Amino acid sequence: xxxxxxxxxxxxxxxxxxxxxSLSMRPARSKLVKEDVVDGGFTRLTYLSAYKPWFAGLARRxxxxxxxxxxxxxxxxxxxxxxxxxxxxxxxxHEMARILAERFGLxxxxxxxxxxxxxxxxxxxGIIGVRxx
Numbered sequence: 747x748x749x750x751x752x753x754x755x756x757x758x759x760x761x762x763x764x765x766x767x768s769l770s771m772r773p774a775r776s777k778l779v780k781e782d783v784v785d786g787g788f789t790r791l792t793y794l795s796a797y798k799p800w801f802a803g804l805a806r807r808x809x810x811x812x813x814x815x816x817x818x819x820x821x822x823x824x825x826x827x828x829x830x831x832x833x834x835x836x837x838x839x840h841e842m843a844r845i846l847a848e849r850f851g852l853x854x855x856x857x858x859x860x861x862x863x864x865x866x867x868x869x870x871x872g873i874i875g876v877r878x879x
Contacts, residue, residue: 769843769858771876773865774835779873781830789827791820793873820871825850829864833874839865 780792794815796802806813822830828849832842839861847857868874 767878768862769840770838770879772835772838772879773833773842773868773874773876775833776873776875784821787827788824789822789830791822791830791873793818793820793871795871818871820873825860826864829861835877838879 776793778794782790782792784790795818796815825846829842829846832845837845840858843854843857843861846852846861847854850857852860865874865876869876
């Protein structure tokens with residue numbers, strides 16, 4: 747047959763990091779992120795975000811986009827601002843969680859989960875990167 751349809755291949759399984767390996771990672775701030783302190787001592791992050799390709803094409807066709815990256819802002823609360831200040835490229839996630847637990851009186855596991863969720867969200871937005879120890 748000339749046009750035989752091939753069976754779709756299942757996606758390759760993603761490698762899961764162990765808990766110890768994840769906690770040993772060292773998060774670092776992106777140099778493209780601007781940081782401002784707002785009322786109450788909280789932090790506002792300004793970062794560049796790309797449009798999704800289908801949306802960019804549509805916006806360009808109707809004349810609603812000039813091709814520049816979109817600038818987004820993210821305001822952090824007290825916990826987020828504290829964690830943001832801990833990100834220096836040298837501290838591990840485990841050290842950050844320990845400092846957070848001591849400062850706010852949290853159980854160690856809860857602090858680890860909070861820091862991991864916070865860093866995951868920043869990573870999705872391209873605000874931070876991580877490197878191995």
